[in-house]
Amino acid sequence: MSVVPPKNLWRSLAVVFALVFLYASVLAKLSHDWWTDENYSHGLLIPFVIGYILWAERGKLRQAQGKPSMLWGGAAILLASFALWTGVAGAELFMQRTSLVLMLAGVVVYFWGGRLLRLVWVPLFLLLLAIPIPTIVLNQIAFPLQLFASRCAVWSMRLFDIPVLRQGNVIELLPLNSLETKKLEVVEACSGIRSLMTLMTLAVVFAYFSYPPGSSGDGPEKSGPLSWLKNWGFWRSSLLVLSAIPIAILTNALRVSGTGVLARYYGVKIADGFFHSFSGWVIYIVAFLLLFAFGWILDRLHSLVSNASIAAPAEIDSLPPTAAAPQLAQSEGAD
Numbered sequence: 095m096s097v098v099p100p101k102n103l104w105r106s107l108a109v110v111f112a113l114v115f116l117y118a119s120v121l122a123k124l125s126h127d128w129w130t131d132e133n134y135s136h137g138l139l140i141p142f143v144i145g146y147i148l149w150a151e152r153g154k155l156r157q158a159q160g161k162p163s164m165l166w167g168g169a170a171i172l173l174a175s176f177a178l179w180t181g182v183a184g185a186e187l188f189m190q191r192t193s194l195v196l197m198l199a200g201v202v203v204y205f206w207g208g209r210l211l212r213l214v215w216v217p218l219f220l221l222l223l224a225i226p227i228p229t230i231v232l233n234q235i236a237f238p239l240q241l242f243a244s245r246c247a248v249w250s251m252r253l254f255d256i257p258v259l260r261q262g263n264v265i266e267l268l269p270l271n272s273l274e275t276k277k278l279e280v281v282e283a284c285s286g287i288r289s290l291m292t293l294m295t296l297a298v299v300f301a302y303f304s305y306p307p308g309s310s311g312d313g314p315e316k317s318g319p320l321s322w323l324k325n326w327g328f329w330r331s332s333l334l335v336l337s338a339i340p341i342a343i344l345t346n347a348l349r350v351s352g353t354g355v356l357a358r359y360y361g362v363k364i365a366d367g368f369f370h371s372f373s374g375w376v377i378y379i380v381a382f383l384l385l386f387a388f389g390w391i392l393d394r395l396h397s398l399v400s401n402a403s404i405a406a407p408a409e410i411d412s413l414p415p416t417a418a419a420p421q422l423a424q425s426e427g428a429d
Contacts, residue, residue, distance in 0.1 A: 109201060116178070117197075120190045127226050133288045136295055137224035143299060144217040154213055160206040167204025174200055191225045216302050223295050232287065237263075239285040239343065243350040247280070250351035256358045265354060269361045276362040278354060286346030289374075290339065293381050297338040301331035304389060306396075330392050337388050338381075345381040349373050 114121075128137035148155070174197035181189030195218055202211045226232075240263040248260045251267070259266040265278040306327045353373065356364045 136292045140224040158210045170200025236285040236287045240280045243347045244280045246347035247351045247354035290342040293338040293342045297335045301334040349377045
C-alpha cells in the first residue's frame with residue numbers, strides 16, 4: 095500500500111477486497127492445512143514473515159519507478175483466473191493455491207511493472223513454498239527418503255556390531271535383555287520431508303536477510319538481461335537454498351540412525367514419546383547451524399577470492415621500472 099498514491103488508495107482497496115472475495119475459500123482451506131498438517135505448520139508464520147519483509151523494504155517499494163505492463167500483467171491475471179477455475183472444477187487444491195501466487199504477481203506487474211515484481215519475488219516465493227504439494231507427489235518423495243534413512247540406520251547400527259535386518263523401511267533388531275526381536279518402522283513422519291520443507295523456507299529467509307550489500311543488481315552498471323549471472327548475491331542465495339536439501343536429508347538420517355542405536359540398548363519405546371519430539375527439535379537446530387556454517391564458508395571463500403583479485407594488480411603496479419623493463423623487452427623480443 096505504501097507504493098500507491100493516496101488518490102489511488104481506493105483502487106488498491108478495491109483490488110484487495112476483490113482478491114479476498116475471489117480466494118476466500120482457498121485461503122480458508124490453506125489456513126486449515128497449515129494448522130493441521132505438521133509438514134507445513136511453518137506456513138502459519140509465513141504471513142508474518144512476508145509482512146515484516148514488506149515493511150522493512152517499504153522505502154525501496156515507495157521509490158521504485160513503476161512502469162505498469164497491461165499486457166504481461168493482464169496475461170498473468172487471466173492465466174491465474176483460468177487456473178483457479180480449473181482447480182475448482184477439478185477439485186485440485188494445489189492448482190487453486192498456486193493460482194493465488196500467480197494472481198498476486200500479475201496484479202503487481204499490471205499496476206506497477208516488473209521492477210516492483212523483482213523487489214517482492216522473495217515474499218511470493220515464500221508463499222509458494224508454504225503451499226502443500228499434492229499427496230501423490232509427496233509420497234513419491236517421502237518413500238525414497240524413508241528407504242535412505244533406514245539404510246543409514248542399518249549401516250550405523252552395524253558399525254556398533256548390532257545385529258539388524260532391514261526389510262524396506264522396517265528395521266528388525268534384538269534389544270538387549272529381550273528374548274524376541276522388535277520392529278522399528280521408519281514412517282512417513284520420519285522420512286525428513288517435514289524438516290526439508292521447513293529448512294528450505296528458513297534457507298530462503300536466511301539468504302534474504304544476509305544478502306551481501308551492494309549485490310542487488312539494480313544499478314545501471316548491472317543492467318542487462320543476464321546481469322544476474324554475474325551477481326554474487328544471486329549465486330550465494332541459490333547455493334544456500336540448494337544446500338538445505340542435503341542438510342535436511344543427512345540430519346534426518348542421523349536422527350533415525352541414533353534412534354536405531356538407542357533402541358538396541360533401551361528398547362524400541364525410545365522411538366516414541368519425549369525422546370522422539372526432543373530429537374526432532376535438536377535436529378532442527380543442528381540443521382540450521384549447518385546452514386549458517388555453510389553461509390559463513392561461502393562468505394569467507396568469496397572474501398579470499400576478492401582480496402586475491404585486488405592484491406594481484408596492486409603487486410604488478412608496485413614493481414620498480416627496472417624490474418618491469420626486462421619483462422617487456424623479453425615479450426617484445428619473443429614477438
